[in-house]
Amino acid sequence: MAESNLILILGDQLSLEISSLKAADKARDRVLLVEVMEEATYVRHHKKKIAFLFSAMRHFAAELEEAGWQVDYVRIDAEENSGSFTGEAERFVERQDPAKVIVTEPGEWRVLEAMKAWPDKLGRPVDILTDGRFICCRAEFETWADGRKQLRMEYFYREMRRKTGLLMAGDEPEGGKWNYDAENRKPASSDLFMPKPLRFEPDEITREVLATVEGRFSDHFGDLEPFCFAVTRKQAEKVLAHFIEVGLARFGDYQDAMLTDEPFLYHSLLSFYLNAGLLDPLHVCRKVEKSYLDGEAPLNAAEGFIRQIIGWREYVRGIYWLKMPGYERENFFENTRNLPEFYWTGDTGMACLRAAIGQTRKEAYAHHIQRLMVTGNFALLAGIDPHQVHEWYLAVYADAYEWVELPNTLGMSQFADGGLLGSKPYAASGNYINKMSDYCQTCRYDVKRKTGEGACPFNALYWDFLVRNREKLQDNPRLRQVYSTWQKMKPDKRREYLDSAGHFLKSLK
Incomplete structure (x- = not known):
């Protein structure tokens, strides 16, 4: 009889189509899933995020067993748990003596580096396979990027449209345009009908996980309950169907809008399940495309x-x-x-930040404009260390994994890469937030006041950011008009802006 192999599946690889499983022999190989302290604590992850992943992993292990796989599962509270992927792989090798180890490439560089050392540590071959859940593999992206002066997403996106055929009319984009983003920037009003997200009652497995997380991670950020995440593939598919039915048609129009008492608006809430492997990205996109083709959703929403x-x-x-x-x-x-400490507590007089952070504490979720133009914009304007901002985003959101979170934070939100991702910093005064939300209506600060006591801090911070970074930004063609406006201001007005910003920054703790 042929020797068995170890198939190690990570907590964000919960797919029956993952390449490591597809390379395995169900009759002889053993699957290993592990809950390890190192991954739960290398940043202090939101309690809901830990609970979601542990519950989804346990349900996935049960799904594999029902399908006939031999599964070893190590829980976080197992006495012999070593606390790391490497330690658990070593323990499995000691127990089962597999011929080799098969894994799908991890989503984080530090984990991949650890795995590269496994052949020596484990004393046997380790096959690290490409993650086939992504449309563009790493080698293909490197080829696309090679020789380009600017790595702009728009041109990459067009290649992916051609590759997948999504929303294509032959060789041309459906509707004659590649991008309908200009139609997707409408502010929302509270009298719109807002669909309620699909919620799931915790089953016995999830309730056991919740008790464990509360016992072991009680000092981590965020509210653990109520816990309503989908934790199985079938539940995630229901979330997808629900979004397409009640949210997709208006998703495009209002995807940038923000309302105090409506944390979800028309957003899909699918990123948790896409990034953990419970949903396949191309499958999701095909469903959305079908809704457009069937006349149920407009093109700007589907695109x-x-x-x-x-x-x-x-x-x-x-x-x-x-x-x-x-x-x-x-x-x-x-x-x-x-x-600032209020990123953890939500205790701030700025209504927009209080709403976004309070929602994050409660839901382990905020949509992309809340992340980019509220919490991210403030951190950029205030000159916060981008690595600290990165670790905060990675910790507090249930859909955050370093491969997706890091470029979004350092590149798009904080412009810390100097423009690799974006052509200019996403910096804005209070006017943008006022236009796209209702936050300013209940804020202790007046968004219409530019400087002085009671003025919206974003207003002075915006100009302070531009002035202190002038040498690095003044030649940016998208900012020349902004700097021209600054130069035309009266000296007293410029001084008021900088004094107001300086006074506010001194008060930050």
């Missing part, structure tokens, strides 16, 4: 959603692997200010 998946999601993964290691330490503006 805007699909662009996030096959465009941006694939693009940032490519950037991550292209630029690691070292990308996580980029700091173009040389920012050193510590992350």
